[in-house]
Amino acid sequence: AQSVAQPEDQVNVAEGNPLTVKCTYSVSGNPYLFWYVQYPNRGLQFLLKYITGDNLVKGSYGFEAEFNKSQTSFHLKKPSALVSDSALYFCAVRDSDNFNKFYFGSGTKLNVKP
């Protein structure tokens, strides 16, 4: 069975500092991994995805994610956090048996303080 885990309910970081939001995954085949961001009472916005190739994936708004196969992780990172980055972040994995199914983590709330 496929799944993702986001071990932190909340991450606090000061503006200008680097941020990391953690995600680990479990899949039976090749992992197709995604990060989304959600602002209050809004839908999810796509940030980036890993399919194959370079382990460091660059996405929208200066975010990047590092794929680590040995640790089965796909952590979201940004070198310098902005207050406007404060939101709810979701990691997701695509089902390798049914490409139309995605499994989402429980979400991590990122708080960036000025």
Place this chain on the structure above:
Amino acid sequence: DGGITQSPKYLFRKEGQNVTLSCEQNLNHDAMYWYRQDPGQGLRLIYYSQIVNDFQKGDIAEGYSVSREKKESFPLTVTSAQKNPTAFYLCASSRAGAGVGMSTDTQYFGPGTRLTVL
């Protein structure tokens, strides 16, 4: 202006009522999805459709029904059989249909409908 629209933004339901949530997309996507979001639980799949006139149950389909008569539209009905319907409902779409080659496609989400039972 392409995208996914959901209506209404807020919906209130009385006990025993059926309500229908609208989802429309003009992205020419084959696949559409309905998710339910509860605090601290992430998103859970209710139903999905790979193609017109076909849909499959997700992980929490009980108490819900859908139809896919047009490619652009995938309405969700929350029936009176759904005992705890208060939640935020999200519709999504992607190019991926049944083809294996579409496995890398991304889902795109609508703005959501917040349903509250009175």
